[in-house]
Amino acid sequence: MNADQMQRQRFKLKYHIDETVAQRVRFAVGSRLELDPFSREQPDWSYTIHSLYLDSPDLFLYHSTLNGERNRFKLRVRFYDGDSDDPVFLEIKRRVNECILTERAIVSRERLSSMMRELWPTPDDLVDPTGAQLDAARNFCRRIDQLRAVPISHVSYRREAWFSPGQNAVRVTLDRDIVCEPRSTYSLSTDLKNASDVFDPGEVILEIKFTERFPAWLAAVVWELGLVRTSAAKYVDGVTHANVENFVPAMYSR
Secondary structure, three states: OOOOOOOOEEEEEEEEEOHHHHHHHHHHHHOOOEEOHHHHOOOOOOEEEEEEEEEOOOOHHHHHHHOOOOEEEEEEEEEOOOOOOOOEEEEEEEEEOOEEEEEEEEEOHHHHHHHHHHOOOOHHHEOOOOHHHHHHHHHHHHHHHHHOOEEEEEEEEEEEEEEOOOOOOEEEEEEEEEEEEEOOOOOOOOOOOOOEEOOOOOOEEEEEEEOOOOOHHHHHHHHHHOOOOOOOOHHHHHHHHOOHHHOOOHHHHO
16 A cells, blocks of 8 residues: 555544444545545455554653643554565544644555664665655654654544545545554554454444535534534554553663
């Protein structure tokens, strides 16, 4: 999975729903949006996402979200499978008031560990060595250095994604089977041996993402289904529900 279809600046609304409502959402958006190409390839219309979240030893980023700070960010390494030939994605996900901004660099998987040790990416580390990509990778590493951030948690889930063709101005996703476990290394293994559910079993997280105004037809769907907007922070909720002490690095908990 090499294509980069991320909306880098967007608004996002989240809802906790069950599978019955998820099927109604699928029916409602299917007449307006197209199924994401990666979803289309799967028999259940869902592809797997893995995210390795980084944080300071005292979990500064975790507490920033937990405390509801309006201008906050997350650091994560995203990957989609265990294929050594596929790249990984370094992401800074920032919230500025109600807007979500994402800075992303696509890097070679085989060079990730050495790059994290040196914290100074070079064009050789990048899949697409443009100036913007190099800036994004260096900003990512700069934040790691400032926070002394280390790997904390591996989050995995299955995503069904729908998007508006052409501009990708609207994106609707249904995330299922969301689990997490502590991970203290830059291992990109897709195996989770001690994973815990992030949300209640069977719960589906609906995310509606748009780059301009909330589309009227989607607002009507939300109203008709009686959906109530809520929070759903996979990293933070996963750490909280699985006991935060299990995620504090040993070097800090001594």
